[in-house]
Each structure stands twice: as structure tokens, then as C-alpha cells.
Amino acid sequence: MKKRIGALLLVGVLAVGTLSGCGLAKKDEGSKESSGDDKAITIAASAAPHAEILEEAKALLKEEGIDLEITVFSDYVQPNVVVDGDEFDANFFQHLPYLENFNEERGTKLVSAGGIHYEPLGIYPGKKKSLDEVEKGDVIAVPNDTTNEARALLLLEDNGIIKLKEGAGINATVNDIEDNIKGVEILELEAAQIPRVVDEQAFSILNGNYALEAGFSVKKDALVYEEADSEAAKTYVNIIAVKAGNEESAKIKKLVEVLKSDKITEFINEKYDGAVVPFTE
Known part of the structure; x- marks a missing residue:
């Protein structure tokens, strides 16, 4: 497998960690404070694909008279902290179960x-290249934050590697x-x-x-991966x-x-080849 692991993979602090180790890198110059008018949106985002998608949206928002200011974060904690603290208008990096757990x-x-x-x-394969090779003692790396760990365990269950207690679900x-x-x-x-240690484990489960x-x-x-039409x-x-x-x-509704x-749907489909799938209600 090809790997490009650089500065963007600075170790971030997730929901179960502390705030002191978070990383932040500016994507756009400008204020990192929540905008008080309808002519600018400050947004915190993960680098890929979130900031890339937002960059593509900038010109479209500009046509609507809105300036989009993007700041890239390398962790899963600070983007929520800065929005809750009114330093940014919005963020784009997470799914709803993670957000709900973070709020709680x-x-x-x-x-x-x-x-x-x-x-x-x-x-993803590491020391072993096929799930047919799974045997006792093999190490499988999974995300340790509450919602993504559950998701990883459900994927392992779907592929016959483990069996979870009835009703465990997304928790x-x-x-x-x-x-x-x-x-x-x-x-x-x-x-x-996890991407930094893929070759050290038998298998690893990676966030998109x-x-x-x-x-x-x-x-x-x-x-194997979760299907686009799955629950x-x-x-x-x-x-x-x-x-x-x-x-x-009004400006948040326009952003969405x-x-x-x-x-943007066309951009996502062409650029990410199934790694990112546009969501339709």
C-alpha cells in the first residue's frame, strides 16, 4: 500500500484524551473568531476530505457574498471546543454519534x-494481506474514541472475526x-x-x-469496508x-x-473515487 504520512498526521487528542496535545494549522489567513455578520463564515475542519471540500465550496459561497475562512485541525477535540466557545461559526469533521457523545x-x-x-x-492489511489469514493472536488496531470503536467492532463482527453482545450496537x-x-x-x-502503525499490525481499521x-x-x-447504502x-x-x-x-443554511x-457532489464523486460518498436525505 502506498503511504504519504506527513505533518498532517501529528498525533491528535481524541474524545477520551486531554486537550493539551491538540494541533492546529491555519488554512486561511484571517480571524479565528466567530463572525458576527452574514458575510463571513469561520470554520474548523479536518484536512482531508473536509477542508478540501470546503476549499471547493469557497468560490460558490463567494458568489453568494459570503467569505469562507477555513482552519485545519489535526485532532477531534478542539474543533468542537472552539465552536462551543464562539471562536468559530462551525466545524466539519465528525458524524452525529460522535457529536452527541462529545456533548454528553x-x-x-x-x-x-x-x-x-x-x-x-x-x-486495511498490514502484516497480513487477506482476512482469510486471520488467526489466533493477530493484532487488529481500532480507533479508541467511543463511537468509532463501536463502528470498527461492528465491522469486525460483520466479517466473522468477533461476535458482540446482543444490542451492543453503536455503543x-x-x-x-x-x-x-x-x-x-x-x-x-x-x-x-493508526495510519502510522499499519505495517506493525496484522490489520488496522482506519477512519476515512x-x-x-x-x-x-x-x-x-x-x-472490506462499509457499504454506501448500509445503515x-x-x-x-x-x-x-x-x-x-x-x-x-442564513449563512449556515447557505453553507449547507x-x-x-x-x-460539490460532482467534485466529491470525481476526486475521492468512493472513499467519500455524498449524502442524500
């Missing part, structure tokens, strides 16, 4: 302003493994770290955005998140409208 754990008051796309979670943890059918070892790591940043193609490199696609759609009460603002437009 952190006491933030963030809501979805609209679903934009879906990124299939995939199982599943390693403690919900009822039957470790293949006798594998589940290694819980921060999602941003980190797979993209590391140069992996879900269609070409993943052994997971509806559950884990990536959203524009804002502080509660701001989802009805542009991101769901035919032009």
Missing part, C-alpha cells in the same frame, strides 16, 4: 446543521465482545495514530479522513456542526446548501 461527556451544546457526506470505515466497546471467534487481539489507538491523509484508497487498499452510512454521515441556535442562521449542491 463535555457538556457542550452543539447540533448538526446538515449531513454532507459519508466516509466508509475499512479494514459497543471491547467489553461487549461476547465471542472472540478468531482469537484476535484488539489494539485501541487514537485514530490519528485519516486513510485519505495517509494516501490510502478505500476501494483499492481496504480489504452505517446513514448513522455516520459527516455533518456541519454549530452551536445550538445557530443552525437556522452549497455543500449539498450538484457541483
Whole structure:
């Protein structure tokens, strides 16, 4: 597998970690404070694909009289903190289950302003190249944040590697493994770290955005992945998140409208070859 692992894969601090280790890199020059008018939107985003999609949307928003100011973050915590703290208008990096869990754990008051796309979670080969080779003692790396770990475990269950307790669903943890059918070892790591250690484990499960940043193609490199028409696609759609009460603002509605437009849909389909799938209601 081809890997391009660079500065964007600075270790980020996820929902279960602390805030002190977060990374931030400016994408646009300008204010990092929430805009008080309808002529500018400040938004925090993951590098790929979120910031790339937003960059494509800038010109379309400019035609509507709105300046989009994008700042790239390398973690899953600070983008929510800065929106809840009114430093940014919105963020674009997460799915709704993650947001809801973050609100519960952190006491933030963030809501979805609209679903934009879906990124299939995939199982990628490392020391072993086929799931037919899975055997007792093999290490499989999974994201350690609450919602993405459950998602990874469900994918392992779907492929006959483990069996979860009935009803575990999107809240599943390693403690919900009822039957470790293949006798594998589940290694819980921060999602941003996993692409860096793919070759050290038998298999790894990667979040879509980190797979993209590391140069992996879900269609070409993943052994299996969540299907675009699956329940997971509806559950884990990536959203524009804002502080509660701001989802009805004219500029946020325009942002969502542009991101769901035919032009952006076409851009996503052409650029990401199935690694990012536009979401339709």
C-alpha cells in the first residue's frame, strides 16, 4: 500500500484524551473568531476530505457574498471546543454519534446543521494481506474514541472475526465482545495514530479522513469496508456542526446548501473515487 504520512498526521487528542496535545494549522489567513455578520463564515475542519471540500465550496459561497475562512485541525477535540466557545461559526469533521457523545461527556451544546457526506470505515492489511489469514493472536488496531470503536467492532463482527453482545450496537466497546471467534487481539489507538502503525499490525481499521491523509484508497487498499447504502452510512454521515441556535442562521443554511449542491457532489464523486460518498436525505 502506498503511504504519504506527513505533518498532517501529528498525533491528535481524541474524545477520551486531554486537550493539551491538540494541533492546529491555519488554512486561511484571517480571524479565528466567530463572525458576527452574514458575510463571513469561520470554520474548523479536518484536512482531508473536509477542508478540501470546503476549499471547493469557497468560490460558490463567494458568489453568494459570503467569505469562507477555513482552519485545519489535526485532532477531534478542539474543533468542537472552539465552536462551543464562539471562536468559530462551525466545524466539519465528525458524524452525529460522535457529536452527541462529545456533548454528553463535555457538556457542550452543539447540533448538526446538515449531513454532507459519508466516509466508509475499512479494514486495511498490514502484516497480513487477506482476512482469510486471520488467526489466533493477530493484532487488529481500532480507533479508541467511543463511537468509532463501536463502528470498527461492528465491522469486525460483520466479517466473522468477533461476535458482540446482543444490542451492543453503536455503543459497543471491547467489553461487549461476547465471542472472540478468531482469537484476535484488539489494539485501541487514537485514530490519528493508526495510519502510522499499519505495517506493525496484522490489520488496522482506519477512519476515512485519516486513510485519505495517509494516501490510502478505500476501494483499492481496504480489504472490506462499509457499504454506501448500509445503515452505517446513514448513522455516520459527516455533518456541519454549530452551536445550538445557530443552525437556522442564513449563512449556515447557505453553507449547507452549497455543500449539498450538484457541483460539490460532482467534485466529491470525481476526486475521492468512493472513499467519500455524498449524502442524500
